[in-house]
Amino acid sequence: MPAISKPSDNSKPTINDVAARAGVSKKTVSRVINGSPGLRGPMREKVQAAIAELGFVPNPQARALALRRNFLIVLFHDNPNAQTVLNFQNGVLQAIKNTDFALVVRPVERTSEGILEDVQDFLERQRPWGAMLLPPISERDDLAKLLRDNGVRYVRIGSAILDTPEHCVASNDQQVVEFAVKQLIARGHRDIGFVRGPEGFRSAEEREAGFLSAIRDAKLALSPERRAGGNYRFESGVMAGQQLLDRPDRPTAIFASNDEMAAGVMHTARALGINLPDELSIIGFDDSPTASHLWPPLTTVRWPIYAMGQLAAQKLLPEFLPNVDGKKLPVTLESTLIERASVSTIA
Amino acid sequence: MPAISKPSDNSKPTINDVAARAGVSKKTVSRVINGSPGLRGPMREKVQAAIAELGFVPNPQARALALRRNFLIVLFHDNPNAQTVLNFQNGVLQAIKNTDFALVVRPVERTSEGILEDVQDFLERQRPWGAMLLPPISERDDLAKLLRDNGVRYVRIGSAILDTPEHCVASNDQQVVEFAVKQLIARGHRDIGFVRGPEGFRSAEEREAGFLSAIRDAKLALSPERRAGGNYRFESGVMAGQQLLDRPDRPTAIFASNDEMAAGVMHTARALGINLPDELSIIGFDDSPTASHLWPPLTTVRWPIYAMGQLAAQKLLPEFLPNVDGKKLPVTLESTLIERASVSTIA
DNA sequence: GCAATAAAAGACACCGGTGTCAAAAAGAAA
DNA sequence: TTTCTTTTTGACACCGGTGTCTTTTATTGC
Numbered sequence: 119m120p121a122i123s124k125p126s127d128n129s130k131p132t133i134n135d136v137a138a139r140a141g142v143s144k145k146t147v148s149r150v151i152n153g154s155p156g157l158r159g160p161m162r163e164k165v166q167a168a169i170a171e172l173g174f175v176p177n178p179q180a181r182a183l184a185l186r187r188n189f190l191i192v193l194f195h196d197n198p199n200a201q202t203v204l205n206f207q208n209g210v211l212q213a214i215k216n217t218d219f220a221l222v223v224r225p226v227e228r229t230s231e232g233i234l235e236d237v238q239d240f241l242e243r244q245r246p247w248g249a250m251l252l253p254p255i256s257e258r259d260d261l262a263k264l265l266r267d268n269g270v271r272y273v274r275i276g277s278a279i280l281d282t283p284e285h286c287v288a289s290n291d292q293q294v295v296e297f298a299v300k301q302l303i304a305r306g307h308r309d310i311g312f313v314r315g316p317e318g319f320r321s322a323e324e325r326e327a328g329f330l331s332a333i334r335d336a337k338l339a340l341s342p343e344r345r346a347g348g349n350y351r352f353e354s355g356v357m358a359g360q361q362l363l364d365r366p367d368r369p370t371a372i373f374a375s376n377d378e379m380a381a382g383v384m385h386t387a388r389a390l391g392i393n394l395p396d397e398l399s400i401i402g403f404d405d406s407p408t409a410s411h412l413w414p415p416l417t418t419v420r421w422p423i424y425a426m427g428q429l430a431a432q433k434l435l436p437e438f439l440p441n442v443d444g445k446k447l448p449v450t451l452e453s454t455l456i457e458r459a460s461v462s463t464i465a
Numbered sequence: 466m467p468a469i470s471k472p473s474d475n476s477k478p479t480i481n482d483v484a485a486r487a488g489v490s491k492k493t494v495s496r497v498i499n500g501s502p503g504l505r506g507p508m509r510e511k512v513q514a515a516i517a518e519l520g521f522v523p524n525p526q527a528r529a530l531a532l533r534r535n536f537l538i539v540l541f542h543d544n545p546n547a548q549t550v551l552n553f554q555n556g557v558l559q560a561i562k563n564t565d566f567a568l569v570v571r572p573v574e575r576t577s578e579g580i581l582e583d584v585q586d587f588l589e590r591q592r593p594w595g596a597m598l599l600p601p602i603s604e605r606d607d608l609a610k611l612l613r614d615n616g617v618r619y620v621r622i623g624s625a626i627l628d629t630p631e632h633c634v635a636s637n638d639q640q641v642v643e644f645a646v647k648q649l650i651a652r653g654h655r656d657i658g659f660v661r662g663p664e665g666f667r668s669a670e671e672r673e674a675g676f677l678s679a680i681r682d683a684k685l686a687l688s689p690e691r692r693a694g695g696n697y698r699f700e701s702g703v704m705a706g707q708q709l710l711d712r713p714d715r716p717t718a719i720f721a722s723n724d725e726m727a728a729g730v731m732h733t734a735r736a737l738g739i740n741l742p743d744e745l746s747i748i749g750f751d752d753s754p755t756a757s758h759l760w761p762p763l764t765t766v767r768w769p770i771y772a773m774g775q776l777a778a779q780k781l782l783p784e785f786l787p788n789v790d791g792k793k794l795p796v797t798l799e800s801t802l803i804e805r806a807s808v809s810t811i812a
Numbered sequence: 813g814c815a816a817t818a819a820a821a822g823a824c825a826c827c828g829g830t831g832t833c834a835a836a837a838a839g840a841a842a
Numbered sequence: 843t844t845t846c847t848t849t850t851t852g853a854c855a856c857c858g859g860t861g862t863c864t865t866t867t868a869t870t871g872c
Contacts, residue, residue: 130589132858143822148860156820158868175589179529180858183827188526190567200754204547207570220537220569220591223554242477242522244567352758381758388760407547408755411699411728413735479828490852495830503850505838527828530857 131172140168151176178218188245189218195252196228201406202423209427217438241268248434257320273430277321283449287430294419294453295328298401302371303336306464311369313358313379316349325375348379355382377402377409377418395462405456415458422451478519487515498523525565535592536565542599543575548753549770556774564785588615595781604667620777624668630796634777641766641800642675645748649718650683653811658716660705660726663696672722695726702729710737724749724756724765746808762805769798
């Protein structure tokens with residue numbers, strides 16, 4: 119005879135209620151819930167019937183306490199691009215939809231020196247099952263180490279391979295940028311300007327490397343005045359545009375390291391009376407919603423950020439997701455060039 | 466003599482470790498943690514010293530189990546505007562920063578019939594402390610009822626007052642739109658077009674009401690061909706632009722119910738060779754990042770969405786936040802007109 | 813048909829807090 | 843000093859699951 123339990127009151131049924139109803143011990147119910155092996159068929163059916171009749175849902179708090187782990191995935195980010203963050207979130211959420219896991223968001227101050235304490239504090243409080251890091255903070259090795267030291271699984275998202283395959287989801291930024299710039303060259307452009315992302319950002323380096331290798335392969339020149347710095351913000355694009363365009367000899371095309379800066383360059387071009395795209399071709403990066411709303415609609419690179427969210431979830435929780443083999447997941451996902459109307463052909 | 470506890474191993478200290486260190490019972494430690502009244506000074510100091518020495522952090526899972534409530538706030542949303550969602554999230558997170566609470570996001574399918582089951586399922590699994598609803602789903606009374614029935618506190622965000630004051634955070638969309646359109650009129654516009662938001666959206670109604678009352682107050686005419694339908698997407702703005710602008714007599718100004726549609730109207734205007742802003746003034750709504758990147762930069766209405774996030778958090782958890790009196794919180798926050806360059810004056 | 817062995821199910825402690833109520837200590841009155 | 847209150851503190855069960863080890867049941871071999 120199994121252990122007795124007090125009768126269920128009007129609140130949610132617990133594992134004890136199910137056990138009493140099915141005439142088994144709570145441990146057996148636990149085994150059924152978790153799909154543990156070594157259960158006789160009739161026993162499992164009895165329990166499942168009881169679960170169905172009572173509408174029992176296991177209490178995640180209790181499981182979390184017993185397992186010393188919360189069914190939570192944290193997303194740490196300091197990414198300024200809302201669309202990117204939200205698309206990523208949605209990819210993750212799609213992947214974990216029918217599991218017990220929930221996604222919690224935790225923006226961190228990029229500038230703050232206290233990031234590590236902040237993250238540590240969060241980990242101690244919430245004890246999440248796993249964590250995801252979006253760029254640019256995904257590039258910080260000290261954060262990854264902190265997660266490892268706390269026994270928290272993690273996945274780092276980036277535009278390059280930042281970690282071992284199981285801890286990493288990447289896109290092939292460099293190749294795509296190279297491809298995009300080669301397209302520009304194929305359409306007759308020989309004098310191409312470049313707007314860089316902020317110093318210390320891996321993504322900025324990747325995009326620059328792609329740009330440079332296309333220029334090098336085509337044996338084109340690149341003088342210093344064709345390169346402008348930027349910080350991924352619109353205003354920095356405006357200023358870069360002034361540097362590159364407000365001069366007698368100006369490039370016929372510009373690659374900007376993200377869409378916001380591309381929009382800034384377009385802003386300046388328009389203010390200078392430059393006709394777009396006939397007198398100046400522009401390519402951006404991100405495929406932000408703005409890109410298609412600009413005039414002319416901006417040719418840009420689309421980051422597979424939703425798919426990266428799904429993939430990150432699969433890497434974090436392969437054993438909880440159906441049809442997922444953790445060892446067979448890819449590391450790199452393809453970015454693609456979205457060709458719109460901001461690039462013209464030079465005769 | 467207090468109850469003994471096993472010595473602490475190398476893992477995180479628990480309440481038992483603190484109790485042993487301080488030479489008191491765990492219940493007393495619990496009282497100190499929770500700031501319960503009726504504790505003698507020296508006792509409290511001893512315990513606090515022990516907490517500090519061990520670096521003790523209470524385990525939220527255990528508290529959640531004992532209190533039958535998770536320290537979680539859910540954000541249910543089906544809002545298509547990433548910037549809005551993220552700004553709101555950040556407002557909430559700012560407000561709850563130094564508490565035990567975490568924010569989990571839960572997008573719901575706007576079109577799905579299964580929203581209620583979906584939400585119910587989530588509530589049963591995670592048992593959150595409270596919930597927030599972003600428009601447009603915040604307008605669904607059946608969802609609010611579901612939350613009430615589950616004993617979950619909630620706050621509904623909207624462009625109008627949707628619920629009782631303690632369950633509601635609103636912005637004064639109607640008045641601001643009215644003000645914006647009156648500005649248009651003050652600058653000489655007499656023939657003004659309107660692009661509406663989707664049917665069944667309260668926000669669309671509010672904005673339309675504001676528009677209409679400005680027109681009515683100025684005793685202007687509004688013929689049916691000056692009103693175009695839309696669904697808040699860029700493409701619908703493009704089509705609305707065609708309807709309103711591709712004709713011999715066209716309005717001198719257009720109010721679009723959000724920025725994306727305003728961008729669509731601008732797109733069409735440009736395609737039709739209409740000179741902006743001289744031949745056509747445009748006002749949008751949302752102050753999305755796109756708005757300032759367009760050419761000309763778009764005059765628009767800024768929703769105080771970050772502040773609404775903070776306020777929503779305060780309404781949900783007044784007792785956990787410092788300097789917050791739940792009864793004295795406002796319901797309505799002010800939207801403001803951001804004047805940029807997309808409106809011209811008619812002589 | 814019975815003992816030896818393997819497999820299934822159960823008993824019970826435990827995860828780390830909180831609620832309840834009883835015991836102890838402190839303060840007041842005699 | 844002793845007794846009666848009033849506070850303060852502690853013992854213990856409980857929240858709802860899981861891990862470990864023991865007991866029971868089923869299977870196999872002779």
